[in-house]
Amino acid sequence: MKxxxxxxxxxxxxxxxxxxxxxxxxxxxxxxxxxxxxxxxVTGSIEANYLFNVAEGFKVGPSVSYLHFxxxxxxxxxxxxxxxxxxxxxDKVVLGADLGYGIGVFQDGQTSGFxxxxxxxxxxxxxxxxxxxxxxxxxxxGSASTVGIGGTYSFSx
Numbered sequence: 001m002k003x004x005x006x007x008x009x010x011x012x013x014x015x016x017x018x019x020x021x022x023x024x025x026x027x028x029x030x031x032x033x034x035x036x037x038x039x040x041x042v043t044g045s046i047e048a049n050y051l052f053n054v055a056e057g058f059k060v061g062p063s064v065s066y067l068h069f070x071x072x073x074x075x076x077x078x079x080x081x082x083x084x085x086x087x088x089x090x091d092k093v094v095l096g097a098d099l100g101y102g103i104g105v106f107q108d109g110q111t112s113g114f115x116x117x118x119x120x121x122x123x124x125x126x127x128x129x130x131x132x133x134x135x136x137x138x139x140x141x142g143s144a145s146t147v148g149i150g151g152t153y154s155f156s157x
Contacts, residue, residue: 021052021061023155028133030148032069039073043146045135049084049098050157057088063098067135068106069144076144077106078137080115094121094129102137102144114138127154 025048032040049063063084069076082100089095098117104110119133129152136145 021050021157022059023157024049024051024129024152025155026129026131026150026152028131028135028148028150030133030135030146030150032071032144032146033134034136034145035142036069036071036073036076036144040069040071040076042070043135043148044068044070045146045148045150047152051084051086059086060084063100065098066105067102067137067144067146069146075106076104076110078102078112078115078144079105080117080135080137082115082117086121092123094123094131095119096121104137111139112137113140113143121152128152129154 028045030043032043045065045067047065049061051059051061054060061084063082065080067078080100080102082098084098086094086096096119100115102115104112115137117133117135119131121129121131123129132149134147136143
């Protein structure tokens with residue numbers, strides 16, 4: 001597991017150095033929905049992605065985040081490693097999605113699964129985007145899902 005995380009972070013760093021792009025860092029606070037809504041009260045996540053321009057208004061790149069569920073049930077944590085895509089509908093409105101794999105990291109024996117995160121954002125400035133999103137890690141017989149609102153700060157590199 002540790003070797004996998006080191007390799008993933010090295011790949012993220014190499015991709016970031018490969019060509020010019022945009023580094024985004026941010027966080028989200030949310031509420032669990034679905035299977036965990038009865039046992040968990042609040043969720044939080046932090047994220048970093050590096051996006052490359054591939055077409056007018058369309059960016060893609062690697063993303064890594066940490067998603068945490070807190071509440072009456074045992075705390076759960078996931079490390080989603082994903083591919084991110086963002087499309088600027090207008091100068092201010094952004095649609096996006098992350099697709100990847102959410103690795104269970106907080107509890108011994110915590111399962112992992114397919115991760116997806118659709119989002120819609122509003123650019124307050126060129127560097128600050130406020131967003132609403134739905135995140136889910138699909139597990140055997142259920143899912144760890146949340147709806148949230150947050151923001152990102154962008155650095156052009």
